[in-house]
Amino acid sequence: MEQTFAIIKPDAVADNQIGGILAMTEAAGFKIRAMRMAHLTRKQAEGFYAVHKDRPFFGELVEFMSEGPCVLLCLEREDAVAKWREVMGATNPANAAEGTIRKTFAKSMGRNCAHGSDSKENAAIELAYFFAGNSLQ
Numbered sequence: 001m002e003q004t005f006a007i008i009k010p011d012a013v014a015d016n017q018i019g020g021i022l023a024m025t026e027a028a029g030f031k032i033r034a035m036r037m038a039h040l041t042r043k044q045a046e047g048f049y050a051v052h053k054d055r056p057f058f059g060e061l062v063e064f065m066s067e068g069p070c071v072l073l074c075l076e077r078e079d080a081v082a083k084w085r086e087v088m089g090a091t092n093p094a095n096a097a098e099g100t101i102r103k104t105f106a107k108s109m110g111r112n113c114a115h116g117s118d119s120k121e122n123a124a125i126e127l128a129y130f131f132a133g134n135s136l137q
């Protein structure tokens, strides 16, 4: 079994879409191994997205991710990293396939309702960033 890290972003939480997204997550065969609501500080958002710090959208991304509460998740299933990215759909909801989470709930590239790790290595790093000290088995 593989684990990945996911976020239900502040836009989706504000729009009462937590339940809808979790329902699609479980229907896709994921077990929720850890889950916590958090209102990220700017510093936490900057640290989490540090890899994007030189991109033109970094300021907007940090502002958005710290504007309200989000839901942090450890998701588990076979091939979890790739499968979660498939279930979320393309980063830009305009390009996301029908039936994906972003096609269903997201409004724009910047406010795209969900995050998922892009590799097994980054999943381990991102899970440790937000669930340090927890035993995720």
Ligand code: CMP
Binding pocket: 052, 057, 060, 061, 091, 109, 110, 111, 112, 114, 115, 116
């Ligand atoms: P996420 O998967 O959380 O990882 C990085 C985020 O940056 C991405 O989702 C988008 O929400 C955001 N992002 C990527 N490209 C752009 C862009 N061109 N403009 C605004 N935000 C972007």
